[in-house]
Amino acid sequence: MIGLTHYLILAALLFSIGLLGAIAKRNAISVFMGIELMLNSVNINFVAFNHFLHPQFLAGQAFAIFVIVVAAAEVSVGLAIILALYRRRANTGVDELDLLKW
Amino acid sequence: MAKEFGTLFLFLAGGFVLSLVIVFVNWLLRPRNPSSAKARTYECGLETEGPTWVQFKISYYLYALIFVVFDVEVVFLYPWASSFKSAGLVPFVEMAIFIGVLALGIWFAWKKGAFEWN
Amino acid sequence: MDFSTLTLEIGAAALALILLVVGLFLPDGKKGQVGIVAALGFAFLLVLSFLAPGSKGPFFMGQYMNDGISVLFKQIFILGSLLVTLMSLRFTRRFEDARGEFYVLLAFSLVGMMGMAGATDFLTLYIALELMSIPLVVLTAFEKGSMRSTEAGMKYVLLGAMSSAILLFGLSFLYGAAGSFGYGAVMAALTGGQTGPLVVIGGIFALAGLAFKVAAVPFHMWSPDIYEGAPVPVTAFLAVASKAAGFAALLRFFPVVLVPLGLGMTTLIVLIAALSMVLGNLTAIPQTNIKRMLAWSSIAHAGYMLLGVMVASFAGAAALVYYLLVYLFANVGAFAAVTAWSELSGSDEISSFKGMWKKSPLISTVFIVSLLSLAGIPPAAGFIGKFFLFVEVAHKGYLWLVALALVMSVVSLYYYVSVIKTLVSEAPEGETSKADIPLALRAVMLVSAVSTVVLGVLPGPVMGYIRNILSTLSS
Numbered sequence: 051m052i053g054l055t056h057y058l059i060l061a062a063l064l065f066s067i068g069l070l071g072a073i074a075k076r077n078a079i080s081v082f083m084g085i086e087l088m089l090n091s092v093n094i095n096f097v098a099f100n101h102f103l104h105p106q107f108l109a110g111q112a113f114a115i116f117v118i119v120v121a122a123a124e125v126s127v128g129l130a131i132i133l134a135l136y137r138r139r140a141n142t143g144v145d146e147l148d149l150l151k152w
Numbered sequence: 153m154a155k156e157f158g159t160l161f162l163f164l165a166g167g168f169v170l171s172l173v174i175v176f177v178n179w180l181l182r183p184r185n186p187s188s189a190k191a192r193t194y195e196c197g198l199e200t201e202g203p204t205w206v207q208f209k210i211s212y213y214l215y216a217l218i219f220v221v222f223d224v225e226v227v228f229l230y231p232w233a234s235s236f237k238s239a240g241l242v243p244f245v246e247m248a249i250f251i252g253v254l255a256l257g258i259w260f261a262w263k264k265g266a267f268e269w270n
Numbered sequence: 271m272d273f274s275t276l277t278l279e280i281g282a283a284a285l286a287l288i289l290l291v292v293g294l295f296l297p298d299g300k301k302g303q304v305g306i307v308a309a310l311g312f313a314f315l316l317v318l319s320f321l322a323p324g325s326k327g328p329f330f331m332g333q334y335m336n337d338g339i340s341v342l343f344k345q346i347f348i349l350g351s352l353l354v355t356l357m358s359l360r361f362t363r364r365f366e367d368a369r370g371e372f373y374v375l376l377a378f379s380l381v382g383m384m385g386m387a388g389a390t391d392f393l394t395l396y397i398a399l400e401l402m403s404i405p406l407v408v409l410t411a412f413e414k415g416s417m418r419s420t421e422a423g424m425k426y427v428l429l430g431a432m433s434s435a436i437l438l439f440g441l442s443f444l445y446g447a448a449g450s451f452g453y454g455a456v457m458a459a460l461t462g463g464q465t466g467p468l469v470v471i472g473g474i475f476a477l478a479g480l481a482f483k484v485a486a487v488p489f490h491m492w493s494p495d496i497y498e499g500a501p502v503p504v505t506a507f508l509a510v511a512s513k514a515a516g517f518a519a520l521l522r523f524f525p526v527v528l529v530p531l532g533l534g535m536t537t538l539i540v541l542i543a544a545l546s547m548v549l550g551n552l553t554a555i556p557q558t559n560i561k562r563m564l565a566w567s568s569i570a571h572a573g574y575m576l577l578g579v580m581v582a583s584f585a586g587a588a589a590l591v592y593y594l595l596v597y598l599f600a601n602v603g604a605f606a607a608v609t610a611w612s613e614l615s616g617s618d619e620i621s622s623f624k625g626m627w628k629k630s631p632l633i634s635t636v637f638i639v640s641l642l643s644l645a646g647i648p649p650a651a652g653f654i655g656k657f658f659l660f661v662e663v664a665h666k667g668y669l670w671l672v673a674l675a676l677v678m679s680v681v682s683l684y685y686y687v688s689v690i691k692t693l694v695s696e697a698p699e700g701e702t703s704k705a706d707i708p709l710a711l712r713a714v715m716l717v718s719a720v721s722t723v724v725l726g727v728l729p730g731p732v733m734g735y736i737r738n739i740l741s742t743l744s745s
Contacts, residue, residue: 088435095442104449
């Protein structure tokens with residue numbers, strides 16, 4: 051039987067994969083994908099907790115919707131900045147944005 | 153539970169086998185006369201013009217970015233619409249303000265020339 | 271519903287939208303006037319915040335709170351926005367037709383900050399946080415011609431999104447353990463039962479996310495790069511207002527995890543604060559770029575201010591607010607001086623400050639006062655701010671922490687004074703053009719220098735006002 055634990059493990063795995071992607075990838079777009087994975091793992095957490103532990107209100111699901119919307123806004127700002135970078139160095143691909151070292 | 157998933161598995165396996173059978177029967181029955189025209193790539197029935205890995209115009213991305221933002225904002229309309237009748241006046245006014253702000257955003261993008269094609 | 275609770279928030283949001291429309295109607299050459307409208311609007315909001323701070327109490331079914339803490343923080347944010355706007359009136363010329371949006375984004379970010387000060391619910395906190403950060407990202411990358419600005423924006427958006435994800439991951443566990451998003455309900459639900467690993471993980475992740483926003487070690491790595499790359503007024507705004515907003519959120523959020531987790535959380539905050547003080551001050555010493563140096567110094571200051579959060583008391587909150595105010599004037603003064611000087615000399619390297627005293631005594635005086643305040647030398651306000659803060663920490667019994675903070679303040683004296691030494695030293699031979707400082711920038715510099723001195727010499731009235739507001743509007 052699939053229970054809360056399964057969802058939590060799935061979310062934790064997704065979060066870790068996303069974090070790894072965000073830290074290890076050099077390509078800015080891949081980093082964004084990693085961050086999206088992290089945010090979606092959070093959504094899984096919210097919806098799973100909502101469904102299994104606190105089904106009386108849909109608060110967790112509402113939170114997930116907000117996370118999706120805000121993430122979209124964040125990513126479009128990020129993509130716009132990637133475009134600006136790309137325009138400045140017109141001859142390089144996005145995969146060569148290796149100035150991002152931290 | 154196991155029984156339900158078993159049925160699902162049977163369907164999956166059946167679908168997989170069926171598609172293999174179709175490919176195999178086609179291979180068995182088809183006439184074999186290859187020609188150079190058949191080996192060429194084609195695009196919507198036409199021959200391709202120039203290299204296929206071209207850069208898209210940057211304006212596409214502007215459209216896409218604006219589209220994504222407005223597309224996702226619509227998510228909020230669904231829960232509102234599904235409880236529209238019971239919700240009353242206050243949520244209606246709130247949603248009107250929300251859409252008003254979005255409309256202001258569109259107007260801003262328009263005035264800034266984000267929808268111009270040049 | 272009593273919408274007068276939200277007077278200031280509605281005012282700021284309306285101002286942002288009005289600025290957007292005004293910017294669209296102005297002809298291309300005159301977009302700079304948006305800045306004047308913005309300054310007037312912020313000034314109006316500041317007056318409004320004293321006359322009608324909005325009725326006290328919870329709002330939106332407890333998702334939002336207007337009390338003493340939020341009113342004081344809102345005043346700090348509005349003041350910061352006003353000073354940064356005035357400071358950037360001439361500076362934004364370089365943005366040409368995008369000048370208007372600069373102020374629109376400032377105003378939207380202000381709305382987000384106000385939300386952070388008032389948020390008493392995970393959802394409100396998250397939305398407000400993002401409403402603050404997303405415009406800040408755009409502002410950081412605003413200088414389209416400069417590669418550094420764009421790259422700073424890139425780093426900010428990536429690291430900011432990552433930190434939000436970490437914060438959210440923590441919040442999702444707290445929600446799972448408590449079944450609610452409201453601070454009060456979460457506290458009530460977690461206090462009774464034993465605290466499982468869910469709450470511990472949730473609390474640590476959420477604190478890490480917020481520690482990122484205030485740039486405390488070990489979540490500080492973004493701030494030097496971004497402070498250096500961003501346009502100077504934006505750096506000032508980041509250092510002052512967005513940091514204050516982070517502390518507002520922390521001040522409200524910390525008790526939520528403090529109550530169920532107790533001493534462990536206090537130890538964690540103490541550790542972060544101590545690390546920030548040590549690393550921030552030591553790394554500031556070898557910096558050659560003034561923005562980078564101020565970034566490291568702001569990390570160190572985040573360490574001091576975290577002590578105020580750690581105290582978690584009424585007096586601690588009052589001391590923190592006072593410190594933030596002092597820090598605001600000192601930083602705005604320093605960054606205004608950097609703005610004026612970099613318009614003059616075209617450089618923000620510390621080595622270019624040689625001969626500043628000869629060229630412009632005004633810039634130099636403001637700079638020196640601000641740096642002394644940051645270092646905590648008596649006539650300037652930094653001393654009294656630190657005094658209030660450390661007294662509260664000592665009351666709490668963390669004497670070793672006070673000793674560490676004092677030692678680190680002495681260390682910080684070294685790099686602040688070496689900047690002062692550079693700017694009074696003789697100029698290398700060269701042309702001596704007279705300084706041409708725009709009126710608004712001059713006003714900002716004078717106001718922050720004078721306020722720094724006044725806050726240092728006469729702390730009574732302001733501290734009295736802070737305590738008064740905290741106690742009359744507190745819940």
